[in-house]
Amino acid sequence: MRAQVTLQRLAEMKARREPIVMVTAYDYPSARTAEQAEVDMVLVGDSGAQVVLGHDSTVAVTVDEMLVLAGAVRRGVQSAFVVADLPFGSTEVSDEQAVATAIRFVKEAGADAVKLEGGGEARLSRIRAIAEAGIPVVAHVGLTPQTAVALGGLRAQGRTAESAARLVREALAVQDAGASVLVIEAVPADVAAVVLPALEIPVIGIGAGPADGQVLVLHDLLGITEGKTAAFVKRYGAIGPDMVAGVAAYAREVRGGVFPGPEHGYSATDDAIAAARAELESRSAG
Structure with missing residues (x-):
């Protein structure tokens, strides 16, 4: 059996330039698939709202629904580092609400860390509060699906001077706030490459070019997802038609x-x- 993947292990992988492999999973069978494939990190993403619950966006999923998904994944994973998304509406009110939600995912679902989208002042406060409570935080900047409407829709970020500057600012800010890992989504590789050398924490890319690691939705990479997928998706199977x-x-x-x-x-x-x-x-x- 593989040794447990920990934050220290992830930091060591970054230092050795050993690529970190991360995939999403939303239930026990997909978690077993990820575990047996020996991925390093498993994300119980709020994208499960669309992928397995049939909603039109991520904002519809509830805390209780995410806890069920995260608990199933935790039972299927022995060695990978499990990260659970904190759904929209579960952290926006206050730092206290955010900490209480994060605690539930650790206590009830067994998550190793929680993920929080955004790098604005309110989000930085939430990251600090959760980290100070002793719970590792995975930050997420660039395209943040929970607030995509404010960003003009599900579109790449960092393609204008203002957006690129904001990406750099937010990436450094979430690190300073106490995030242990950072996800950068849908950003031109050349823009992401500017800030990567300044980041000491592991950076996981998704549509952001080379980074310390990569993440894809399991259903996307296996060809289970119906219809058109994002430009950054590569399909490694065609399980859906099968x-x-x-x-x-x-x-x-x-x-x-x-x-x-x-x-x-x-x-x-x-x-x-x-x-x-x-x-x-x-x-x-x-």
Whole structure:
């Protein structure tokens, strides 16, 4: 069994320039897949709102729903470092609310760290409060889906002078606030490369070019997600079509009387069959 991945281990990987592999997972089977593939970090993302719960955006998912997903993932992971997204609405009111929410994910779901989007002043205050409570924080800058409306939609950030300067400012600020790891999403690689040398914490990229590590949604990289995916997604499988084909084949065999066959059942003794008939006959006679 692999040694447990810890914050110290992640820092050592950064120092050795050993790439960190991170994927999302939302349930026990996907967590087992990630664990068996020996990824380093597993993110229970609020993207589960769309990927497994069928919502149109991440903002709809609740704390209780995320706790269920995170708990299932935790039970499927032994060595990888588990990070849980704090959903929209669970940290915005106050530092106290943010700390209370983070504690629930550690105590009830077994998360190793929580992830918080944004690098504005209020978010920095939340990061400080959670970190001071002894809970590791993974920060997230660039495209932040929870507040995508304010950013003009789900579009790349850092492509204008103002946006690029804000990215650098926020990346350094979340580190200073106490974040242990940083995710940078949907930012031109050349812009992200400017700030990377100034960051001492591990940086995980997603659509942001080379970094200390990379993260992708498991359902995206395996080809389970329907429709168009983000430009930064690379598909390593086509499981979605295979799933549809498998269920369709099952449906055809049921409708055609092919399944189940004799090999899919259990044998019974003559005495058992006779007893069943006798019981039925006695009830009919009565």
